[in-house]
Amino acid sequence: xxxxxxxxxxxxxxxxxxxxxxxxxxxxxxxxxxxxxxxxxxxxxxxxxxxxxxxxxxxxxxxxxxxxxxxxxxxxxxxxxxxxxxxxxxxxxxxxxxxxxxxxxxxxxxxxx
Amino acid sequence: xxxxxxxxxxxxxxxxxxxxxxxxxxxxxxxxxxxxxxxxxxxxxxxxxxxxxxxxxxxxxxxxxxxxxxxxxxxxxxxxxxxxxxxxxxxxxxxxxxxxxxxxxxxxxxxxxx
Numbered sequence: 257x258x259x260x261x262x263x264x265x266x267x268x269x270x271x272x273x274x275x276x277x278x279x280x281x282x283x284x285x286x287x288x289x290x291x292x293x294x295x296x297x298x299x300x301x302x303x304x305x306x307x308x309x310x311x312x313x314x315x316x317x318x319x320x321x322x323x324x325x326x327x328x329x330x331x332x333x334x335x336x337x338x339x340x341x342x343x344x345x346x347x348x349x350x351x352x353x354x355x356x357x358x359x360x361x362x363x364x365x366x367x368x369x
Numbered sequence: 370x371x372x373x374x375x376x377x378x379x380x381x382x383x384x385x386x387x388x389x390x391x392x393x394x395x396x397x398x399x400x401x402x403x404x405x406x407x408x409x410x411x412x413x414x415x416x417x418x419x420x421x422x423x424x425x426x427x428x429x430x431x432x433x434x435x436x437x438x439x440x441x442x443x444x445x446x447x448x449x450x451x452x453x454x455x456x457x458x459x460x461x462x463x464x465x466x467x468x469x470x471x472x473x474x475x476x477x478x479x480x481x482x483x
Contacts, residue, residue: 260411292474299373299460299474300412346411354470355400356425359411 258283258349262360269337270368277332277363279321279347288350289330290357291321295343303345306330317341342367371395373475375461381481382451390446390478394463401444402472403436404460412460418444419466451482 259282269275281287288307292300304315311323321332330347344364348357374393382388394401400419404412414428418438426436433451438444448455458479462472 262411297476299476300462302471302473305471348411350470355402355417355419356414356428357402357404357412357472358414361409361411 258287258351258358260347260349260358260360262345262347262363264363265361266364266366268366268368271339272336275332275334275337275341275365277345277347277365279330279332279360280328281330281347281349282328283349285352287330288354289321289323290348290350291315291319291330291332292346292348292359293343294346294362300346303332337365337367339367339369341365373461373463373473375459375475375478377478378476379479379481381483383483384451384453386451386482388448388451388480390448390459390480392444392446392461392463392475394442394444394461395473397465398463398473399441399466400464400470400472401438402462402464403444403446404462406458406460406477408457415446448480451480453482456480456482 261280290305291303294300303319306323344362346362347360376391402417403415406412416436417425421441433449435447458477460477462474464470464472
């Protein structure tokens with residue numbers, strides 16, 4: 257069965273600092289990987305996705321993620337964090353039919369002024 | 370265009386009551402999904418519809434939970450004899466048919482069972 261682990265429950269960074277959120281997955285085949293962001297009272301918004309091809313993927317709001325098969329990781333990065341990035345971030349993997357997402361437990365990001 | 374719409378946004382009920390949660394997917398999306406998000410956790414898959422039929426209901430926790438999508442658009446998640454443990458945010462998502470599915474989520478219904 258597929259699974260996703262986000263080792264960091266909370267992360268606090270200063271505004272303008274760089275950010276890396278960790279994600280490790282377990283899946284038997286080539287995974288479909290996603291990062292979603294959730295602000296309070298709002299639904300999940302897709303930041304970026306990896307299906308195949310280039311292992312470094314660019315997303316919205318200046319985020320990027322790198323797929324590393326050897327490490328079973330799909331870490332999310334941003335070079336300079338803005339206060340509006342404070343939210344909860346979820347990594348997810350899709351099953352091979354692409355119709356069921358398995359989410360990690362989430363990482364809550366707080367941004368210090 | 371309009372996104373996924375879920376109503377009500379909040380629902381408070383008493384233990385043992387029946388509740389219905391509604392989801393309006395993005396127009397033209399043939400696939401629809403329900404997830405449940407408990408406090409402090411990531412969403413967990415409940416059920417997936419392709420058109421009118423439930424293609425995968427392996428995530429439904431027990432027979433008190435049921436979902437329908439009679440015309441292939443709007444879906445209703447139904448919970449019978451609610452329990453306090455059913456309290457959670459219920460999220461709906463929709464996507465275009467295809468293997469590279471991107472699921473678009475609604476804001477969810479927060480269900481509180483007293």
